[in-house]
Amino acid sequence: MADSGAPVFSGSYPQDDVTFLLKPLDLQPMSDLEEKERMIQSGQRHYSEMISVERQPTSAYLSLFEQALEANIDRMAQDLVSLAEAILCGTGPAIVLVSLARAGTPVGIALRRWLQARHGLEVPHYSISIIRDRGIDAVALDHIRARHPDRVIVFIDGWTGKGAIASELNRCIPAYNTSRRAEVAPGLFVLADLAGVSAGCGSIDDYLIPSSILNATISGLVSRSILNDQIGPGDFHGCLFFDHLRAQDRSVAFVDLLVDRARRVTPRGRPGPDALATAAARTERLIRMLRRAYDNPPWHHIKPGIGEATRALLRRVPRALCVRDSSHPDVRHLIALAEERDVRIDVQPGLPLQATAIIRSLGDA
Numbered sequence: 001m002a003d004s005g006a007p008v009f010s011g012s013y014p015q016d017d018v019t020f021l022l023k024p025l026d027l028q029p030m031s032d033l034e035e036k037e038r039m040i041q042s043g044q045r046h047y048s049e050m051i052s053v054e055r056q057p058t059s060a061y062l063s064l065f066e067q068a069l070e071a072n073i074d075r076m077a078q079d080l081v082s083l084a085e086a087i088l089c090g091t092g093p094a095i096v097l098v099s100l101a102r103a104g105t106p107v108g109i110a111l112r113r114w115l116q117a118r119h120g121l122e123v124p125h126y127s128i129s130i131i132r133d134r135g136i137d138a139v140a141l142d143h144i145r146a147r148h149p150d151r152v153i154v155f156i157d158g159w160t161g162k163g164a165i166a167s168e169l170n171r172c173i174p175a176y177n178t179s180r181r182a183e184v185a186p187g188l189f190v191l192a193d194l195a196g197v198s199a200g201c202g203s204i205d206d207y208l209i210p211s212s213i214l215n216a217t218i219s220g221l222v223s224r225s226i227l228n229d230q231i232g233p234g235d236f237h238g239c240l241f242f243d244h245l246r247a248q249d250r251s252v253a254f255v256d257l258l259v260d261r262a263r264r265v266t267p268r269g270r271p272g273p274d275a276l277a278t279a280a281a282r283t284e285r286l287i288r289m290l291r292r293a294y295d296n297p298p299w300h301h302i303k304p305g306i307g308e309a310t311r312a313l314l315r316r317v318p319r320a321l322c323v324r325d326s327s328h329p330d331v332r333h334l335i336a337l338a339e340e341r342d343v344r345i346d347v348q349p350g351l352p353l354q355a356t357a358i359i360r361s362l363g364d365a
Helices: 033-042 059-091 104-119 138-147 164-180 243-248 251-262 273-293 305-315 329-340
Strands: 095-100 125-128 152-160 188-193 200-203 302-304 318-323 344-347 355-359
Touching: 059 104, 059 152, 059 188, 059 200, 059 251, 059 329, 095 104, 095 138, 104 125, 104 152, 104 251, 125 138, 138 152, 138 164, 152 164, 152 305, 164 188, 273 302, 273 355, 302 305, 305 318, 305 329, 305 355, 318 329, 329 344, 329 355
Parallel strands: 095 125, 095 152, 152 188, 188 200, 318 344
Antiparallel strands: 302 355, 318 355
């Protein structure tokens, strides 16, 4: 449902599914993760200025994705249905879905299709950038508000870990509203809210969301967002389009399957305020526990939950992977990634979540 005045960039998705308000860049990805980590931690570069190489997933890793799909797609579909109801109850039908690139994009597409199929709603859907410590893409928000002045903006993401993106929304949206005399609500809607910070969610459980295993090949062949000196004052934040991964792209097939399963599952009740408070306390307990166990690492070096741990193992330089049960199917891909990169694996049966990664600090052995 791309707006006639909107830029026509939908990655590998059909144009009706999503409009990416991102500027495709010509940028060389970094293959040296150690150097990238050094530059981030030394303050020489912000993480958003650089991006890692994305390689073709191996057949063994894709097999783990297929296993996760078989095991958990119905649970994800249940959470999608619950999330859709939470959005409609919280905002009403006159909405525009704004996915946060990129983990929010497949969720936003599935929500758009489900709201049309189940409720007959024609809902515009965009994917835009938000960057920790640098805020939301105000140019993209301006673009959306100009085209849909009578619709409520609903921010969508895949999951929360510590709640950093929800905190970023709560920090930057009031400033945006003041500068634009706008009334954009900063609430974040997610499938799984481990941090207990969302405006609405489908679950507070740490389970393997199948789309969290892959990167661009589950997100329209689009990279995470980039904010560097190639972005001018009137530009959207940037991205790369990984056309070399087209043969491995699962983006459309995944959303097709998710929406199909949503039609078949039995809906569950969505978490209320008490459940969110429980999730928040659980995550706080986890962070305190791990900071004691690992010599007080920086708060932002702790990546709670399966989704955040996966990102850390794919993009960063981890010090350790902590899992509650190394034989659980939901952490198989994490064990494989850790073994491939020779990352220490610590089994901690008392871990409040299924998995957490600890980023290696400069100077760590």
